[in-house]
Amino acid sequence: MIKVHYLGTGAAEGFPSPFCDCSACRKVRQTGGKNIKTRSCAVVNGHVLIDLSPDIFTQSRQQGISLAGIDNLVCTHSHSDHLDLFSLMLRCRDGATVLPDVPDDKNYISVWGNAAVEARISQAFGNEPHANRQRLHFTQITPGVPFRTGELEFLPLAANHITGEKCCIFCISDGQNAFLYGNDTGLLPESTFEALARYGKKIAAVSLDCSRGTLPGDAHMGISECRQTRSRLLDIGVIDKNTAVYLNHFSHVCGMIPEEFARLAYKDSMNLTYDGLIVTLPA
Numbered sequence: 001m002i003k004v005h006y007l008g009t010g011a012a013e014g015f016p017s018p019f020c021d022c023s024a025c026r027k028v029r030q031t032g033g034k035n036i037k038t039r040s041c042a043v044v045n046g047h048v049l050i051d052l053s054p055d056i057f058t059q060s061r062q063q064g065i066s067l068a069g070i071d072n073l074v075c076t077h078s079h080s081d082h083l084d085l086f087s088l089m090l091r092c093r094d095g096a097t098v099l100p101d102v103p104d105d106k107n108y109i110s111v112w113g114n115a116a117v118e119a120r121i122s123q124a125f126g127n128e129p130h131a132n133r134q135r136l137h138f139t140q141i142t143p144g145v146p147f148r149t150g151e152l153e154f155l156p157l158a159a160n161h162i163t164g165e166k167c168c169i170f171c172i173s174d175g176q177n178a179f180l181y182g183n184d185t186g187l188l189p190e191s192t193f194e195a196l197a198r199y200g201k202k203i204a205a206v207s208l209d210c211s212r213g214t215l216p217g218d219a220h221m222g223i224s225e226c227r228q229t230r231s232r233l234l235d236i237g238v239i240d241k242n243t244a245v246y247l248n249h250f251s252h253v254c255g256m257i258p259e260e261f262a263r264l265a266y267k268d269s270m271n272l273t274y275d276g277l278i279v280t281l282p283a
Contacts, residue, residue: 002152002172002179002281003045004207007059009273010037011211011220011251012081014055015258024252034274035258039081040183040249044172048072048149050181051082063276068099072149075113076159076184077167078120083113085124092135093128111138112147112154114166143168144195151175155199157192159185161219173201177281180206180233183249186217187225188232197236204281206230206239207273210247213254213261220249223261227268245270246279 015037016025028035038055049070053059060067076082090096091109099107111121118138125131141147143158143166153173161167161184169182169192178201182188196203208229212222221229226247233239247265250258250272262272 001045002174002177004172004179004181004279005043005046005063005065006040006248006273006275006277006279007042007063008038008040008053008055009248009250009275009277010039011249011253012039012079013251014038015250015252017252020252022252022255024255024257027257028252031257031259036275037250037258038275041082042181043067043070045150045152048074048152050074050170051076051183052084052087054081054084054087056084056087059275071109073109073111074149074154074170075111075117076169077114077161077165078116079162079184082184083117083120085120088121088136089124089128089131092125092131092133094132094135095130097135108135108137110149111136112141112149113138114168115140116162116165141168142166143191155195157195158189159192160187160189161185171196171199171201171203174281178203179279179281182206182208182229184220185209186219186221188229193232193236196233196238199238201238202240203233203238203243205244205246205279206233207246207248207279209249210265210272211249211251211253213251213256214264215254220251222254223247223265223268223270226270230270244279244283246273246277247271248273
């Protein structure tokens, strides 16, 4: 089984953006509910965190979950809205994080990421004298080389996001089901589609970046790029026409509020994520 719990589903500013007075942000302040989006991260099977949002405190409190059981952090890239070093250092401070039921030699979080992620974490330890370096074990990942976190296998695949950084999206598998988590990328490079064609597993659900909304894509996708990506995934045979497609990491930049964009996406049989959404495979 794969259970993906979206703690946050917004882009870097969140929605509404706190310093913004555009019509979309004004409208979301009025409507609230699922239109409000904190910065993106997700928990898989209760113990793996994909990215660490600067809103993690609020997400944990509002959604009524403890993150004490998180033993792995999988990082897509080094941007601060996905790698909150202050929160990560709190996990490594013995006074800030007390886990009385965890033996000392097992009291650490395994972090998986690229070289830029590793460099930022190393700098954070240098700036935080109270953090215990023994509480974090880092492993550098490489696109195309899978790694395991307990019952789950993660296959990193090249994203199109930061020039010069090996940003990744991930295929997540429990051996029977596969979930494609495609956050923070523009239109995927051809090498990623080629790797997916060789993957050998049917993907049961897809989550795609759609920060740009109705605008043309750049280092993020809009709905046009999401349509193109779904079409390519169909062409290479890793999904079928019934595969659920979720659009994530939504921003205010296109001027639509989430409930408006959700109706637009639904016409293409795609679903806009919301904070607290849980996707379970098999359904």
